[in-house]
Amino acid sequence: MSRLPTPVIxxxxxxxxxxxxxxFYFYDPLEPLKAGFPPIEELTIQRLVLTPEGISxxxxxxxxxxxxxxxxxxxxxxxxxxxxxxxxLERLSHATVFIPYPxxxxxxxxxxxxxxxxxxxxxxxxxxxxxxxxxxxxxMIFAILGIYVGxxxxxxxxxxFPALRRTPDRWMDFFLFLTIGLLVFLGVDAVEEALExxxxxxxxxxxIGLLMIGLVGCFLLLTTLEKKVVGxxxxxxxxxxxxxxxMVALGIGLHNLSxxxxxxxxxxxxxxxxxxxxxxxxxxxxxxxxxxIVSPVARTDVSLRHLALLGAVGGVPTIFGAWIGGFVYxxxxxxxxxxxxxxxxxxxACQIATHMSRRRGGISSLVNIHNFSGLLxxxxxxxxxxxxxxx
Amino acid sequence: xxxEQNLQRIHRRDFxxxxxxxxxxxxxxxxxxxxxxxxxxxxxGEGSSPHVHPSPQGHSNHxxxxxxxxxxxxxxxxxxxxxxxxxxxxxxxxxxxxxSDWYRESRxxxxxxxREYEIFAYDKEIEVAPGIYFPAWxxxxxxxxxxxxxxxxxxxxxxxxNQGSHAHTMHFHxxxxxxxxxxxxxxxxxxDFTYEFEADPVGLHPYHCHSIPLKRHIHKGLYGVYIxxxxxxRPPAHEMVMMMNGFDTNFDGDNEIYAVNSVxxxxxxxxIPVKLGELVRIFLVNILEFDLLNSFHVHAHFFDxxxxxxxxxxxxxxDTVHFVxxxxxxxxxxxxxxxxxxxxxxxxxxxxxGWMAFFEVREET
Numbered sequence: 001m002s003r004l005p006t007p008v009i010x011x012x013x014x015x016x017x018x019x020x021x022x023x024f025y026f027y028d029p030l031e032p033l034k035a036g037f038p039p040i041e042e043l044t045i046q047r048l049v050l051t052p053e054g055i056s057x058x059x060x061x062x063x064x065x066x067x068x069x070x071x072x073x074x075x076x077x078x079x080x081x082x083x084x085x086x087x088x089l090e091r092l093s094h095a096t097v098f099i100p101y102p103x104x105x106x107x108x109x110x111x112x113x114x115x116x117x118x119x120x121x122x123x124x125x126x127x128x129x130x131x132x133x134x135x136x137x138x139x140m141i142f143a144i145l146g147i148y149v150g151x152x153x154x155x156x157x158x159x160x161f162p163a164l165r166r167t168p169d170r171w172m173d174f175f176l177f178l179t180i181g182l183l184v185f186l187g188v189d190a191v192e193e194a195l196e197x198x199x200x201x202x203x204x205x206x207x208i209g210l211l212m213i214g215l216v217g218c219f220l221l222l223t224t225l226e227k228k229v230v231g232x233x234x235x236x237x238x239x240x241x242x243x244x245x246x247m248v249a250l251g252i253g254l255h256n257l258s259x260x261x262x263x264x265x266x267x268x269x270x271x272x273x274x275x276x277x278x279x280x281x282x283x284x285x286x287x288x289x290x291x292x293i294v295s296p297v298a299r300t301d302v303s304l305r306h307l308a309l310l311g312a313v314g315g316v317p318t319i320f321g322a323w324i325g326g327f328v329y330x331x332x333x334x335x336x337x338x339x340x341x342x343x344x345x346x347x348x349a350c351q352i353a354t355h356m357s358r359r360r361g362g363i364s365s366l367v368n369i370h371n372f373s374g375l376l377x378x379x380x381x382x383x384x385x386x387x388x389x390x391x
Numbered sequence: 392x393x394x395e396q397n398l399q400r401i402h403r404r405d406f407x408x409x410x411x412x413x414x415x416x417x418x419x420x421x422x423x424x425x426x427x428x429x430x431x432x433x434x435x436g437e438g439s440s441p442h443v444h445p446s447p448q449g450h451s452n453h454x455x456x457x458x459x460x461x462x463x464x465x466x467x468x469x470x471x472x473x474x475x476x477x478x479x480x481x482x483x484x485x486x487x488x489x490x491s492d493w494y495r496e497s498r499x500x501x502x503x504x505x506r507e508y509e510i511f512a513y514d515k516e517i518e519v520a521p522g523i524y525f526p527a528w529x530x531x532x533x534x535x536x537x538x539x540x541x542x543x544x545x546x547x548x549x550x551x552x553n554q555g556s557h558a559h560t561m562h563f564h565x566x567x568x569x570x571x572x573x574x575x576x577x578x579x580x581x582x583d584f585t586y587e588f589e590a591d592p593v594g595l596h597p598y599h600c601h602s603i604p605l606k607r608h609i610h611k612g613l614y615g616v617y618i619x620x621x622x623x624x625r626p627p628a629h630e631m632v633m634m635m636n637g638f639d640t641n642f643d644g645d646n647e648i649y650a651v652n653s654v655x656x657x658x659x660x661x662x663i664p665v666k667l668g669e670l671v672r673i674f675l676v677n678i679l680e681f682d683l684l685n686s687f688h689v690h691a692h693f694f695d696x697x698x699x700x701x702x703x704x705x706x707x708x709x710d711t712v713h714f715v716x717x718x719x720x721x722x723x724x725x726x727x728x729x730x731x732x733x734x735x736x737x738x739x740x741x742x743x744x745g746w747m748a749f750f751e752v753r754e755e756t
Binding site for chain 1: 436457458459460462519520521522523524525638641642647655740743744745746
């Protein structure tokens with residue numbers, strides 16, 4: 001073996017694998033196990049778009065075999081429709097079913113597709129509203145939503161900066177742990193939401209896999225970045241807290257991107273129109289994020305410019321998220337963003353903790369009632385403000 | 392143009408709503424308020440209602456009744472449950488060529504007429520709506536099974552051969568001996584049995600498989616119509632058989648398809664022609680599984696109902712009649728006006744899932 005050139009020893013197992021697969025394909029040793037009836041089909045309606053002309057269902061075949069869409073029902077009535085590009089969907093291929101149905105604004109509807117084998121696949125519209133198109137009006141609406149739930153609250157949170165500066169030293173750690181508490185709560189929340197989204201995703205897309213890749217990938221990427229900008233020096237240079245604050249802002253920004261996406265999508269589904277509660281709840285919830293961003297720099301002088309920039313990094317992504325969520329929402333995108341956001345949040349929480357432990361000389365020095373009560377206070381704040389957001 | 396205007400109005404309205412969501416106090420939001428306010432005044436001037444959308448005026452194509460239908464047609468490639476037009480008047484006649492000699496009649500020495508039938512039960516995939524295939528169990532390859540028609544007092548012999556994958560029987564409504572009931576003599580796959588009884592009583596009756604589980608054996612397609620005519624025949628009429636049935640294509644205990652004579656919406660796309668003023672007699676049977684009731688309603692006309700067809704005087708004069716599973720009636724009517732008249736289940740859900748059709752009334756043939 002050792003005498004064989006490298007390319008050969010790399011390719012040999014692959015060639016054998018190809019041979020094995022080919023023999024499976026041609027001789028079909030599993031033939032006796034195959035049943036005489038069609039395999040279980042799996043069709044997912046990923047998105048329902050409502051226009052003045054009717055309802056468009058965006059469909060993907062996540063099952064192992066081709067699926068043929070035979071008929072379409074809306075609210076238990078067969079309806080005229082057309083399917084582009086084809087009624088038969090190969091594995092992982094997409095189609096759009098357009099149904100000229102007179103949907104009723106503000107009321108629920110359900111679209112059901114019947115396949116050639118008689119199986120049915122359904123998706124509900126909880127509250128029918130016109131799906132936003134990227135017109136200037138809707139771009140503005142989502143920008144305002146983003147500003148309202150992302151930029152403004154983060155900015156308001158930053159206004160605690162002067163108060164934080166007056167905080168006695170022994171209380172500073174309390175606030176840093178409170179920040180960690182806020183972040184961990186957000187992260188767990190994002191993971192929970194991501195897990196919920198995985199249930200709507202075609203099996204073939206492996207939602208859990210995407211979640212893991214997004215979460216761990218983002219975590220590792222930010223860790224590498226952190227090492228570059230903050231370094232792992234023991235001595236505390238004047239630039240370090242500011243860099244740390246930027247890292248926190250970046251993490252929160254990534255999280256807010258997925259939050260904006262959720263809000264944009266909720267608007268599309270008609271949920272936002274149902275109440276100001278949700279929007280004001282998010283505003284309240286996100287004010288705490290500003291506090292998290294400025295905690296690391298409480299003991300340093302920070303120019304107004306930096307403060308504004310920190311706020312922008314943390315808050316502005318909400319706007320982009322709202323655009324994406326409102327105009328091109330898909331569960332796969334939502335899942336990836338939630339995973340990335342969660343990864344970022346956890347990374348930032350770890351970062352603050354490691355920097356504190358470095359400054360204080362070891363993890364064990366962080367174990368005290370002050371810090372733990374800070375952490376718990378962070379959880380409680382998120383829980384209390386979350387009462388307005390949870391649906 | 393009109394559509395576009397509507398669309399813009401809606402956008403503005405949504406904008407207004409969002410403005411309300413975002414509330415006052417925020418500079419940009421306040422700006423939006425004034426714009427939206429100015430434009431909503433225009434909307435009100437045109438008398439627009441905020442909750443009618445898409446508006447029927449702007450989208451008249453939405454109200455076209457022909458939008459409520461299946462897309463395409465079933466193929467007559469041997470996988471059709473039957474030819475719905477043929478089945479309407481197929482008395483003692485089978486749908487598919489292999490069974491064309493299934494029926495024989497001969498006179499017994501006693502003078503009694505003997506009617507002999509040969510029925511095979513077998514599994515077959517049928518197209519119950521365009522593109523939707525259903526793994527049916529059939530009598531002679533068709534769903535519903537072939538219509539058996541005799542006159543009161545005739546001797547009926549049915550040679551039943553089970554070529555299906557499960558045990559089946561034939562259970563006739565009508566007088567017969569206990570051993571001819573199709574309940575105790577379960578016919579295993581590959582076995583056969585001869586049912587023998589006299590045509591009695593006069594009326595319209597169903598026959599169906601009585602193997603357990605009943606629900607599955609019936610809804611998969613093992614049922615048909617059995618008519619016993621009185622010795623003194625009913626007045627001549629344009630007769631047709633209508634079996635009200637349905638299919639639970641995903642086997643969740645709820646029908647995806649409702650129909651008269653199996654193919655959803657078939658007579659909506661292909662109306663049944665009838666002559667103005669002629670007597671129309673419908674042998675109407677409900678075999679629908681899973682739903683408690685089924686019904687029959689004809690537009691713009693009234694009809695006589697002979698419940699179970701056992702008497703020659705009508706029980707009711709109405710335009711809507713309902714049935715539980717197995718219930719049936721002979722319906723007689725004359726069309727008073729030419730044109731297309733809908734008939735359908737008066738459960739809107741069943742109608743919209745396929746049990747909806749048209750008569751086309753013509754002044755001459």
